[in-house]
Amino acid sequence: MESLQSPVILVLGAGAVGLSLAGRLAAVATVYAACRPVHADAIRERGLLMEGVWGDGIVRGVIPVTGPADVPPAVDFVVVTAKGTGTRAICEEYAGAIRGRPTASLQNGIGNEEIIAEYADTVIGGTVTTNFSTLGAGHVRVLSESAPMRLGVWSGGDGEALDRLIGIIRAAGIPVEAEPDIRAGKWAKALLNIAVNPLCALLRAPVGVAADENIREIVDGLVRETFAVAGAEGVRLPWATADDYLAHLFRVQVPDFAAVYPSMYHDLRQGRRTEIDLLNGYIAALGERHGIATPHNRCISGLVRHAEAHPDGR
Numbered sequence: 001m002e003s004l005q006s007p008v009i010l011v012l013g014a015g016a017v018g019l020s021l022a023g024r025l026a027a028v029a030t031v032y033a034a035c036r037p038v039h040a041d042a043i044r045e046r047g048l049l050m051e052g053v054w055g056d057g058i059v060r061g062v063i064p065v066t067g068p069a070d071v072p073p074a075v076d077f078v079v080v081t082a083k084g085t086g087t088r089a090i091c092e093e094y095a096g097a098i099r100g101r102p103t104a105s106l107q108n109g110i111g112n113e114e115i116i117a118e119y120a121d122t123v124i125g126g127t128v129t130t131n132f133s134t135l136g137a138g139h140v141r142v143l144s145e146s147a148p149m150r151l152g153v154w155s156g157g158d159g160e161a162l163d164r165l166i167g168i169i170r171a172a173g174i175p176v177e178a179e180p181d182i183r184a185g186k187w188a189k190a191l192l193n194i195a196v197n198p199l200c201a202l203l204r205a206p207v208g209v210a211a212d213e214n215i216r217e218i219v220d221g222l223v224r225e226t227f228a229v230a231g232a233e234g235v236r237l238p239w240a241t242a243d244d245y246l247a248h249l250f251r252v253q254v255p256d257f258a259a260v261y262p263s264m265y266h267d268l269r270q271g272r273r274t275e276i277d278l279l280n281g282y283i284a285a286l287g288e289r290h291g292i293a294t295p296h297n298r299c300i301s302g303l304v305r306h307a308e309a310h311p312d313g314r
């Protein structure tokens with residue numbers, strides 16, 4: 001199915017992450033980006049405007065699509081970068097394009113790969129620990145790259161598709177590694193989002209706020225509860241104890257992202273639904289099933305849901 005010349009990649013749900021990825025991949029692949037018309041119009045008119053650590057300038061190679069009818073028949077890989085709240089809807093909409101194609105997810109949270117596996121035979125789970133934001137129509141910024149992208153076979157396939165996709169992403173100059181236990185990899189990335197995303201969204205503060213002495217104890221509780229639930233689920237996190245991860249969080253990740261705002265901050269500011277149910281809400285629900293108390297995660301999930309329902313603050 002792979003074309004003889006440059007590989008063809010379809011990015012589904014192209015916003016901050018997806019447009020940035022499309023912009024980089026356009027140097028080594030033919031890239032279609034399924035995005036909202038506002039981005040598609042701007043990209044057709046003047047190209048994709050990129051700034052930050054993945055390069056500055058206008059990328060003209062990205063081909064925007066606004067519906068499945070615009071997708072060519074020869075796609076080699078699909079990469080889903082929609083928010084987790086929209087995974088099923090976008091998979092339904094582009095089901096014909098996904099069917100039979102290795103499909104990767106670079107989304108945060110737990111549960112996206114399970115949905116994608118209902119549409120694709122080969123699913124590649126992924127994590128990206130870099131900060132992306134949308135500055136305007138067809139205009140993205142990439143900051144603070146803290147770890148390489150990690151990709152691993154979630155279901156189906158023999159690893160060949162994974163190797164090919166990693167090769168393409170690496171050729172585009174993006175640091176990427178294979179992750180042998182991608183389920184654990186997704187949980188490992190989720191730890192960071194569980195620890196900082198809702199707090200930053202609620203406090204309207206960048207990631208550095210997690211180190212504030214008033215906040216640290218809450219972060220500590222969120223992380224310890226997540227460790228307990230991960231243990232009950234049999235997930236083998238890369239850190240042996242919650243203390244080991246907390247040391248990494250406060251020594252590496254919080255300093256790396258101190259000045260930037262996470263994706264959930266932008267969701268609340270723009271009145272969109274957040275991914276809370278794939279992060280802290282997921283931990284609270286699983287904790288209940290295992291009989292593990294998760295007061296910090298329950299509390300913060302409730303606060304975020306309240307903020308979603310009352311965007312004007314009342």
Ligand SMILES: NC(=O)C1=CN([C@@H]2O[C@H](COP(=O)(O)OP(=O)(O)OC[C@H]3O[C@@H](n4cnc5c(N)ncnc54)[C@H](OP(=O)(O)O)[C@@H]3O)[C@@H](O)[C@H]2O)C=CC1
Binds near residue numbers: 015093108109
């Ligand atoms: N931003 C970041 O720094 C990082 C984000 N992530 C994760 O990556 C994923 C994407 O995040 P991010 O890029 O920030 O999110 P964005 O909201 O910026 O991008 C998603 C885009 O997909 C669009 N979209 C959704 N459904 C469709 C559809 N059916 N057709 C066309 N377009 C659609 C959305 O439009 P609309 O808003 O109108 O629905 C939006 O423009 C999330 O899971 C996030 O947690 C991971 C690492 C870092």
Ligand SMILES: CC(C)(CO)C(=O)C(=O)O
Binds near residue numbers: 128197
């Ligand atoms: C790593 C981080 C915090 C980068 O912004 C992220 O994953 C997010 O914003 O959701």
